[in-house]
Amino acid sequence: MSRARTAGTAVLRTxxxxxxxxxxxxxxxxxxxxxxLALTAAVVLVGTGDYAIAPADVLRTLTGHGTPGQDFVVRQxxxxxxxxxxxxxxxxxxxGAAFQSVAxxxxxxxxxxxxxxxxxAGALTVIVLLHGSSYEVAAGAVAGGLxxxxxxxxxxxxxxxxxxxLVLVGIGASAVLAAANSYLLVKAxxxxxxxxxxxxxxxxxxxxxxxVWPLLAACAVLMPVLLGQGPALxxxxxxxxxxxxxxxxxxxxxxxxxxxxxxxTAAATAAAGPIAFIALTAxxxxxxxxxSPGVSLLPSALMxxxxxxxxxxxxxxxxxxxxxxxxxxxxxxxxxxxxxLLTTExxxxxx
Numbered sequence: 001m002s003r004a005r006t007a008g009t010a011v012l013r014t015x016x017x018x019x020x021x022x023x024x025x026x027x028x029x030x031x032x033x034x035x036x037l038a039l040t041a042a043v044v045l046v047g048t049g050d051y052a053i054a055p056a057d058v059l060r061t062l063t064g065h066g067t068p069g070q071d072f073v074v075r076q077x078x079x080x081x082x083x084x085x086x087x088x089x090x091x092x093x094x095x096g097a098a099f100q101s102v103a104x105x106x107x108x109x110x111x112x113x114x115x116x117x118x119x120x121a122g123a124l125t126v127i128v129l130l131h132g133s134s135y136e137v138a139a140g141a142v143a144g145g146l147x148x149x150x151x152x153x154x155x156x157x158x159x160x161x162x163x164x165x166l167v168l169v170g171i172g173a174s175a176v177l178a179a180a181n182s183y184l185l186v187k188a189x190x191x192x193x194x195x196x197x198x199x200x201x202x203x204x205x206x207x208x209x210x211x212v213w214p215l216l217a218a219c220a221v222l223m224p225v226l227l228g229q230g231p232a233l234x235x236x237x238x239x240x241x242x243x244x245x246x247x248x249x250x251x252x253x254x255x256x257x258x259x260x261x262x263x264x265t266a267a268a269t270a271a272a273g274p275i276a277f278i279a280l281t282a283x284x285x286x287x288x289x290x291x292s293p294g295v296s297l298l299p300s301a302l303m304x305x306x307x308x309x310x311x312x313x314x315x316x317x318x319x320x321x322x323x324x325x326x327x328x329x330x331x332x333x334x335x336x337x338x339x340x341l342l343t344t345e346x347x348x349x350x351x
Contacts, residue, residue, distance in 0.1 A: 024292050027296065027299060030286070030289045030290045031298055031299050031302055034286075034289075034299065034302035034303055034305075034306050035302050037306050038086060038089075038302060038305045038306040038309055041306065041309040041310055041313060042082045042085075042309050043055050043058050043059065044313065045085070045312060045313055045316075046058045046074055046079060047078075048316055049073075049078065049316075051069075053073065053074065057070060061074045061075070062074065062079075076208075080207050080208045080209050080212050081204050081205075081207045081312075083212050084212055084215065084271055084272060085305075085308045085309050085312050085326070086308070086309060087215045087216060087268070087271070087305075088204075088215070088268040088271055088272045088275060088278075088308060089278055089282070089304040089305035089306070089307060089308030089309065090223075090301040090302065090304050090305040091215070091218070091219055091222075091223075091264045091265070091301070091304070092110070092264075092268050092275060092278040093278060093279065093282035093283065093286070093300040093301045093303050093304020093307075094226055094261075094264065094297050094298075094300055094301040094304065095226075095261040095264045095265045095268070095279055096110060096278070096279030096280060096282055096283045096300065096304070097282070097283035097286070097295055097296060097300035097301075098226050098233070098257050098261040098297065099113070099258070099261055099279070101233045101236070101237060101257070101295035102166065102233070102236075102257055102258060102261075105167050106280075106283075106284055107280075108166065108167050108170075109279040109280040109283075110262075110265040111274065111276050111279055111280060112171065112174070112280060113152065113166065113167055113169075113170020113171060113173070114148055114152055114170045114171070114172075114173035114174035114177055115145050115148055115149050115170070116174075116265065116269060116274040116276075116279075117173070117174045117177035117178055117181065117274070118144045118145045118147065118148020118149065118173070118177055119141040119142070119144045119145035119265065119266050119270065120141070120144070120177070120181055120199075120200050120269070120274050121144045121148070121180055122140040122141050122142070122143050122145065122147070123199060123269075123270070123273075124184045124185070124196050124199075125140055125144070125184065126139070126140035127192055127195055127196045127199065128184045128187060128188040128192050128193075128196060129184075131192065137199070137270075138214070138270035138271070139270075141266055141269050141270040142263070142267060142270050143266075145262055145265055145269060146262055148173060148262075149258060149259070149261075149262030149266075150262075152166070152169050152170050152173050153255070153258055155169045155173075156169040156170075184196070185197070198273075198325070199273045201273060201325045201327045201328065202272060202273040202274050202276065202325055202326060202327025202328075203272065203325035203326060203327060204272055204312055204325075204326050205323075205325070207272070211271045211272075214267070214270075214271070215267055215270075215271045218264065219264070219267070222263055222264045222267070223264070225256070226257065226261065226264070226297055227297055227298065229253055229260075230295060230297050232253040233253065233257060233295045234295055235248050236248060236250055236254070237295070265279065272326075273325075274327070275326065275327050275330055276327055276331045277330050277333070277334020277335065277337065277338065278304050278307055278308055278311075278334070279304070280334060280337070281334055281337045282301075282303040282304035282307055283295075283296065283300040285303050285307075286302070286303040287299075289303070308326065308330070311326050311329040311330045311333065312326045312329070314329045315328065
């Protein structure tokens with residue numbers, strides 16, 4: 001194994017030169033810092049609650065040296081919630097980065113272009129019309145998100161998919177689906193309406209290992225698919241003609257990316273409800289932190305995980321004694337970020 005260095009990058013090669021890996025040192029350092037911050041915040045979050053546990057005791061319990069009471073609280077009550085937060089944040093962050101790369105637009109995130117609303121519509125249909133179980137609601141969310149993604153992609157198709165057309169079609173679909181969701185809430189009885197409102201707000205309350213394993217499986221399958229599309233996505237950001245000249249099958253890359261990102265978004269939504277703005281803000285913050293050109297899938301995933309865990313900590317401490325769903329905290333913080341982003345894009349003349 002040999003190593004070559006250029007400005008800001010390191011290139012690792014095998015002895016015979018058959019395999020090489022280009023590593024951006026700033027991006028790697030940023031990813032490592034985000035991972036450390038996410039895990040630190042996760043440990044603090046595990047120890048937060050009516051029965052407070054110090055971070056050192058949390059770590060001892062996770063390594064099998066806690067008291068029986070601490071072991072029950074940490075492993076059975078709080079750890080599943082935190083793992084779901086990390087996985088949902090990472091899934092939304094990576095999916096948002098993929099969508100923004102395909103759309104070539106910072107507004108091209110799942111919650112802006114309708115995929116989150118599609119998952120919510122599927123879940124609300126199961127809750128209100130079918131009175132389904134939690135597993136059936138999760139399946140409805142996945143089906144709704146997938147159908148919405150395919151419909152938006154098909155409607156945006158015209159000799160290929162152009163970024164602004166995808167965003168505009170998605171915004172229109174989001175408006176239609178939001179109206180349909182409101183209608184379902186109006187038609188629901190009191191019990192179903194209360195259950196539906198809690199779900200569509202986005203919450204991590206009551207999450208257990210039953211929500212962890214399906215989401216973990218979805219992330220284990222879909223995240224490598226998106227990471228595998230990363231080099232091709234970077235080339236497509238130079239333009240379709242340039243990417244095609246370099247051997248990229250542009251529409252196949254876009255379709256694979258959109259399908260994997262839609263499924264990842266739907267799986268995250270099924271686990272925790274439609275958490276707002278993580279998919280919008282995480283990729284932009286990750287790109288500013290790494291200062292690397294093109295799509296930053298892994299840093300975006302780590303940024304999403306960090307943001308959601310920190311948002312859950314904020315939701316538990318910043319609103320007085322009453323805890324609020326994490327979707328409220330991400331909505332407040334993400335809404336402020338969206339206003340700032342729109343102002344910045346307008347001043348730069350891009351919108």
